[in-house]
Amino acid sequence: MEYVRSVLDCLASICSCWHCSDDLGSQGIEPSERTHLLADSVNQSPALRRSNSADLSNDYSQSLPKKDDQNALSRLVQNTAINMINVGALDSHTLEHQEYTDRIKLYSQRLQQQWNNIQHPGVVQKGLLKDVPNHQSYLSKAIYSDDTVQMRIFIQKSHAGVLGIQIDHREAVVVPFEIP
Amino acid sequence: MEQQLEKVLSEILTTPETVGALLANRQGLCLGAKGNINPNVSGIGMAISEQVAKLEPNSTLPATVCLYSGNKRCVIQKDGEITGIIYKQTATATTASTSASN
Amino acid sequence: MSDDIKKYFNGLLQKVSGLYVIQITDRDGVPLLRVSNSQEKNVDFALMPSFIPTFTTACDQASKLGLGRNKTIISMYSNYQVVQMNKLPLILTFVGAEDCNTGHILALEHQVDGYLEDIKLAVTEP
Numbered sequence: 001m002e003y004v005r006s007v008l009d010c011l012a013s014i015c016s017c018w019h020c021s022d023d024l025g026s027q028g029i030e031p032s033e034r035t036h037l038l039a040d041s042v043n044q045s046p047a048l049r050r051s052n053s054a055d056l057s058n059d060y061s062q063s064l065p066k067k068d069d070q071n072a073l074s075r076l077v078q079n080t081a082i083n084m085i086n087v088g089a090l091d092s093h094t095l096e097h098q099e100y101t102d103r104i105k106l107y108s109q110r111l112q113q114q115w116n117n118i119q120h121p122g123v124v125q126k127g128l129l130k131d132v133p134n135h136q137s138y139l140s141k142a143i144y145s146d147d148t149v150q151m152r153i154f155i156q157k158s159h160a161g162v163l164g165i166q167i168d169h170r171e172a173v174v175v176p177f178e179i180p
Numbered sequence: 181m182e183q184q185l186e187k188v189l190s191e192i193l194t195t196p197e198t199v200g201a202l203l204a205n206r207q208g209l210c211l212g213a214k215g216n217i218n219p220n221v222s223g224i225g226m227a228i229s230e231q232v233a234k235l236e237p238n239s240t241l242p243a244t245v246c247l248y249s250g251n252k253r254c255v256i257q258k259d260g261e262i263t264g265i266i267y268k269q270t271a272t273a274t275t276a277s278t279s280a281s282n
Numbered sequence: 283m284s285d286d287i288k289k290y291f292n293g294l295l296q297k298v299s300g301l302y303v304i305q306i307t308d309r310d311g312v313p314l315l316r317v318s319n320s321q322e323k324n325v326d327f328a329l330m331p332s333f334i335p336t337f338t339t340a341c342d343q344a345s346k347l348g349l350g351r352n353k354t355i356i357s358m359y360s361n362y363q364v365v366q367m368n369k370l371p372l373i374l375t376f377v378g379a380e381d382c383n384t385g386h387i388l389a390l391e392h393q394v395d396g397y398l399e400d401i402k403l404a405v406t407e408p
Binding site: 147 | 181182183184185187188191192195198201203205211242244246248253255257259260261262264266268
């Protein structure tokens, strides 16, 4: 019994550890519509924290903590599943045709409604330089020959520079990604 | 890997009045930028020079675009696969206008 | 009227040469808005039932690489390029020619952000 308990404690601490790293990095387990709300709340619940502390061994006689352990385990499995990069397990979540058309209708309806309440950005002025007074003087601006010369040199050197781009790998070719 | 390119960009920044320089590839993606210039302008810069190039479709020389705004100006040129953008700033204020030359 | 917004996105489409389609969908691929260059190629594949959900999954998986949340995926094909942006609950998709100005497409992102905020309201429950 003690052994099982220590293993569970260990698992629970890994669990909570993961949880803090989530808060820091907010990787993967950002709350989205795909995260299970129930499992989340269990991890936060005082009941689980109670089972973590060592002095409540008599709780084991009751059925409630057992359930918490179950939840902690399922939470663990869920976390692993969420963190694992698994391209094979593509969501086979495709919409029924009926739902698809229903949603199109719903969205267009809502867009239609909203668009009446939204302030549209003002009409763009037509015509060039209408917003600047005394535009004649700006139109007669000379082009600095320095600029064109500088640009020509820049482009020339850049062409050579771009050709000089090459990969010189110094570290291992296969690098493990920093998976939290 | 791209030290040569970095060196070119740094060199350009030593020219008087130059505050930023950027280089874009044929997809309008930034190959390198130095100084006070946002790497996100690479696409727009290339789009501008492509539009300007349409004015003289038969020209073999690459067009240079100069945009004037206040005491700053922006010089753009697209030559073959790459587009260069240089931001320049003068101490005295000049005002907004656009012009293009070949 | 949503004609305004269609006009706005059509304007964007004209600005980038070689851009065929701009579409806004929800994460399951249900279209909210789609503007396309009718003379250009047939790019209906962007609305295939599996197209957008595949992007959503790829985006989810790519977010696990330890590099932060995945924002944009650019896919280059022999005849097309597809730029998809994760604007959950919306997905913004651009389809263009292979030699289309990718940098320009990416620069459109912050221009449309304001409009997307409004469109988001249609997807989220009131």
